[in-house]
């Protein structure tokens with residue numbers, strides 16, 4: 016008898032379950048914010064990328080609603096055919112102004128921005144050097160481009176230098192790709208050294224500011240501003256879906272780069288333009304980021320308050336090094352991290368366990384928001400009392 020060609024799917028799921036790698040969704044009700052209704056229970060939310068608390072902001076909602084009323088719900092086509100609106104251009108001008116670049120282009124998501132940009136700027140004759148901990152969209156963009164991809168150990172510029180010395184001359188173009196804030200770790204890329212190496216070996220550099228934009232830098236422009244690298248020539252991408260509380264992605268850079276992407280990035284050319292509602296919300300968010308630096312200041316006060324409490328009261332936790340609102344606590348196994356997540360959940364805290372294959376080691380990922388109150392952070396630290404519950408926290 017012939018074997019059912021789909022039988023492997025169930026077997027594969029069983030394996031995923033056995034490794035404690037199985038994932039499923041949980042329903043959130045009501046507006047996003049520092050506290051949310053999760054499957055009917057009110058929880059303090061440390062699971063959101065909405066760092067500035069903008070996704071539920073009434074000004075964003077008003078801007079989005081007004082745009083939908085004026086322009087409708089859908090963009091109806093690709094930007095190059097029938098989908099382009101003045102609103103899209105306004106958003107691109109606002110992004111370029113925030114980033115202090117000549118121009119910017121918006122994509123329908125950050126994932127599409129990375130895939131489209133990487134496949135547009137390199138091909139079979141080229142080399143990509145990629146940080147081992149890069150986001151999935153960078154890794155898959157690299158694979159899709161057909162270039163030779165070499166990973167370097169996380170933030171290891173010495174190995175990167177060796178790889179460049181040995182490999183650079185064998186390829187036409189070279190692209191270095193990196194997260195700015197590593198999304199599942201919370202540390203920063205060594206940007207000044209990466210820029211220096213890129214210059215020395217005539218490489219392009221693409222930096223993914225998904226978790227940097229709105230959060231880092233004096234004006235919220237991101238990690239590039241944080242390191243004083245504004246104005247240098249490279250490819251900056253990011254998302255409208257994290258601190259900016261909307262949906263979509265962007266690339267900012269020189270006018271020629273952006274013009275080239277409009278002609279060569281398949282995930283921009285062959286997909287429907289960003290919806291009017293999302294576009295207007297992102298535009299409103301950039302305005303808020305630029306006009307209300309106090310939101311960013313409060314976010315960092317919250318981050319530092321949490322770090323101080325953890326050092327004082329939870330010295331045994333294995334905290335990963337972080338320079339962002341993302342704080343991770345490591346656990347020896349996926350099962351242990353899941354157990355910790357459930358323990359937090361029963362204490363009214365929403366902070367997910369992140370497991371392989373997303374990350375090499377299992378962890379609880381905490382992301383701090385501007386709108387967290389002192390008492391939210393205290394409750395989190397109270398609930399992180401794994402020692403008393405017999406958890407193994409030492410690696």
Ligand SMILES: *Cc1c(COP(=O)(O)O)cnc(C)c1O
Pocket residue numbers: 124125126127129150152194198223225226254255256262263264
């Ligand atoms: C979330 C994320 C993306 C993808 O952005 P979306 O707009 O959600 O598709 C890309 N890179 C990094 C580092 C991210 O964290």
